[in-house]
Amino acid sequence: MSQLDLNLLKMFVALSQTGSVSQAGAQLGLSQPAASNALARLRQAIGDPLFIRTGNGMVPTPFAETVLPDITRHLDGIFGTLGHQTRFDPAHSKRTFRLSLSGLGEVVFLPRLVERVFAEAPDVRLHNAPVPAADLPEALERGRVELAIGMIDTTDRRIRALPLFQDSYVAIAGPGYQGQPQTLADLRRERLIITAPAATYATDLGDVLSRTGLAENVALQLGNFGALPLLLDAQPLVAIVPSQYGDLLQETGQARLLPVDIAAQNASIKLVWHQRAESDPAFAWLQQIAIDTLGQAE
Known part of the structure; x- marks a missing residue:
């Protein structure tokens, strides 16, 4: 020994x-x-x-x-x-970075992050393994995750968080949906579908539904966003989703935004890490890329 x-x-x-x-x-x-x-x-x-x-x-x-x-x-x-004075060389690194993004984070954030990371570091690897918000501090401390992105709140003093931008919720429906809800009162007569993943995103959706009087209208709750476009296309349901995801589905023709003001307080999307990572030049490089790439999403 x-x-x-x-x-x-x-x-x-x-x-x-x-x-x-x-x-x-x-x-x-x-x-x-x-x-x-x-x-x-x-x-x-x-x-x-x-x-x-x-x-x-x-x-x-x-x-x-x-x-x-x-x-x-x-x-x-x-x-x-x-290695305090050493420098990280992304062009020649084969480092594996471990992230925690929910399924929605993979759809909305990861493509932009991957494009920038691989442009600067073609041999770097990214591994996304979503961690439930309650388990995230331990995963960060043990090094199972180096960087998390989402609606994340923690009281652990060793965990650092940096707000990237503010997001809100919107109502969307499938391209063939015949309804025309214009107000929250109209929306309270609709059947809703929501997605509430355990990992690092949309953890405050329950509060939003309660504040807007929509909680009793939820007909279907999903654990991830994978099936949402297909369900909206097949069923006369309205979904309440983060605005960036709603914009993405409308841009790709998978849904249309409804002109309903959800009137909910914006949620902060944060970059989260453990303090022990701050001495790592490679982590500092990845962190700055995430700030530069996703911090412009406001």
Whole structure:
């Protein structure tokens, strides 16, 4: 234990983030055999299996779960200090960045982000794994997510948040919808469809519906936005959605905006990260791209 290689601890953290020996190795620039060998050496040095193979990937043991936060924090401090003056070269980097965007975030935000990231860093990888808002602080602390975007509020002092823009809600219907609601009173006679994902977007939709007197009109609630255009095309329903998504569906001919003023307070779309990421030049690069690209969406 006294001669434990710090690179083995980097393997430990990478494996906790990816749940895969091969992916952890790729993140560290190691071949599959080298990554497996590093895990074997780490297990021998620490005297614990550390990770158990399951149908959902490599899962940390109770001991690994206990020590992971401290190891991650200390490694960040060590390599952050040693590499404080280093620069991130996006043109040659093969870094994998882990994001948390809801299904709606993938549709509305990710295309613009990907275009800019891949233009500057053609070999960088982006991995989106949506995390429920309640679990996001832990995911950020453990490094399973580096950057989240959405309607996110947290009281954790270690979590940083930067407002990107304000969004509101609009009413939309399918292209063939025959109704002509003009006011909230009209809308209260319609059957509604809403989408309320658990991950980082639209978490305040229930409040919006209550304030506008529309909560009792919800006929169908979805967990993601994938089926919404098809349902609007097939059913005489009205959907309440964030305005950017409504604009996108109208632009692509999948829906039409209804002239109803939802009269709800705008929600803040935020960029969210853990304070420990701030010493990482690669993270700073990605963060600035997100600010430059999505902060213009107001």
